[in-house]
Amino acid sequence: MSPKRADTGPAVPGAIWLRERAPGRGGGLTRERIAEATVALLDADGAAGLSLRRLAEALGVHATTLYWHVATRDDLLDLALDAVFGEIPEAGGPGADWTGDITGYMHGLRRALLRHPWSAALAGSRPLTGPNALARAESVHVALTGAGFRGAELSAAAAAISNLVIGSVAVETSWQHEGEAPARRAVDEHLRRHAERYPTLAAHAPTLDDAWDDHFDRAVRFLVDGLAAAR
Amino acid sequence: MSPKRADTGPAVPGAIWLRERAPGRGGGLTRERIAEATVALLDADGAAGLSLRRLAEALGVHATTLYWHVATRDDLLDLALDAVFGEIPEAGGPGADWTGDITGYMHGLRRALLRHPWSAALAGSRPLTGPNALARAESVHVALTGAGFRGAELSAAAAAISNLVIGSVAVETSWQHEGEAPARRAVDEHLRRHAERYPTLAAHAPTLDDAWDDHFDRAVRFLVDGLAAAR
DNA sequence: ACCTGAACACCGTTCAAGT
DNA sequence: ACCTGAACACCGTTCAAGT
Numbered sequence: 036m037s038p039k040r041a042d043t044g045p046a047v048p049g050a051i052w053l054r055e056r057a058p059g060r061g062g063g064l065t066r067e068r069i070a071e072a073t074v075a076l077l078d079a080d081g082a083a084g085l086s087l088r089r090l091a092e093a094l095g096v097h098a099t100t101l102y103w104h105v106a107t108r109d110d111l112l113d114l115a116l117d118a119v120f121g122e123i124p125e126a127g128g129p130g131a132d133w134t135g136d137i138t139g140y141m142h143g144l145r146r147a148l149l150r151h152p153w154s155a156a157l158a159g160s161r162p163l164t165g166p167n168a169l170a171r172a173e174s175v176h177v178a179l180t181g182a183g184f185r186g187a188e189l190s191a192a193a194a195a196i197s198n199l200v201i202g203s204v205a206v207e208t209s210w211q212h213e214g215e216a217p218a219r220r221a222v223d224e225h226l227r228r229h230a231e232r233y234p235t236l237a238a239h240a241p242t243l244d245d246a247w248d249d250h251f252d253r254a255v256r257f258l259v260d261g262l263a264a265a266r
Numbered sequence: 267m268s269p270k271r272a273d274t275g276p277a278v279p280g281a282i283w284l285r286e287r288a289p290g291r292g293g294g295l296t297r298e299r300i301a302e303a304t305v306a307l308l309d310a311d312g313a314a315g316l317s318l319r320r321l322a323e324a325l326g327v328h329a330t331t332l333y334w335h336v337a338t339r340d341d342l343l344d345l346a347l348d349a350v351f352g353e354i355p356e357a358g359g360p361g362a363d364w365t366g367d368i369t370g371y372m373h374g375l376r377r378a379l380l381r382h383p384w385s386a387a388l389a390g391s392r393p394l395t396g397p398n399a400l401a402r403a404e405s406v407h408v409a410l411t412g413a414g415f416r417g418a419e420l421s422a423a424a425a426a427i428s429n430l431v432i433g434s435v436a437v438e439t440s441w442q443h444e445g446e447a448p449a450r451r452a453v454d455e456h457l458r459r460h461a462e463r464y465p466t467l468a469a470h471a472p473t474l475d476d477a478w479d480d481h482f483d484r485a486v487r488f489l490v491d492g493l494a495a496a497r
Numbered sequence: 498a499c500c501t502g503a504a505c506a507c508c509g510t511t512c513a514a515g516t
Numbered sequence: 517a518c519c520t521g522a523a524c525a526c527c528g529t530t531c532a533a534g535t
Contacts, residue, residue, distance in 0.1 A: 048444060170463070173464045191484035192488065198436075251422075260495050327501095334498085
């Protein structure tokens, strides 16, 4: 009978943030080392390439050892995802222009998610309740309350801001998985062949060169303009 | 040596839409029957519960039989996802007010994705190139060109519209996976215990009652207002 | 053209046992 | 407190073989 395992507590997503961490005095594994190795493995091989056995090998440990530190594979994803949110630069207090703060946050979040192409899809698949994600959400709420947002309008604005980024980067990275250029070329040709079915789409097919940055920039402006109009 | 398999063609996501379908004369499996059973299995057990063996059992067939009709498990996800997009009501031509058309589309897309809680996360994880997704994208492009959007502004607007919905519903459904109420209660208590770290967040913690509809409604208005301001 | 059956190389997770 | 090792019940996918 093992004395105490990592799986104490309810089986909700994000549950790892509700548990105290193991003491971790010096020698062995720590939550940080595990998070770091998980991010590295995900960066190298994507979400499908992450297995407990491969991660354990990278850490020089037996696969089942990981179960002392995490309760489930999903815990690893929570650790890795919150590490990505830790890469978003801290705003350092609200600036003079709240729309600039929000715009900067959205671009900072996008850059962090793009750096780890597996992370945006993951951010849309489980609650973001890690300490870094909460700290960034706090900053957004500070900027929005400074602008005068309150109550349901505040919550809706904060949600729209992060949801637009998550959705945009998830879709953007979904094209990269097997090499973007061939996928896009195949779809372009498919659209041309069925131009009678999708005339407007075929006529305005996004160009092959990377317009992702430009489109995201415009999308952010659309939303921020709409937020500003509400004040 | 098998004569011809479903896996002809490049290994890009969405590749199933680039292949001709099997003739499917009467008796056996068809792409439609497979799609329908896949949706049902995903609805019942979520993305993690979908396996080729369980799907095959539901279809009264051996697991490896599916490989005649699809090249990979991912093909099944493409089939199921496009079936969900098929549930979005067709607009039936642009109405008098393009902002109303766009607003209606966003709500229709959200309702379809909510009906199948696995679908929003999936929509953010692979290119949406099925026939139903393309038809709905065509309608959005028609409405936006009618409003005067052109070129990069058109593409960015269309992307923002679907990305905000996908991100919003993905996040919303991610809370439901293990029962939303306990997850939310756990996070609320966690926020209260660390109120000194997240004061603004703790003070404005979203209420327990379901504000999802209201927040989404507001988010749509923020974006559509910003789009209207650009015209 | 379509379906079967055996087989391969994996998985996440458990549990008793070590130190 | 932390790590090991064997074991269980699964996976997606292949390939030769049937009809």
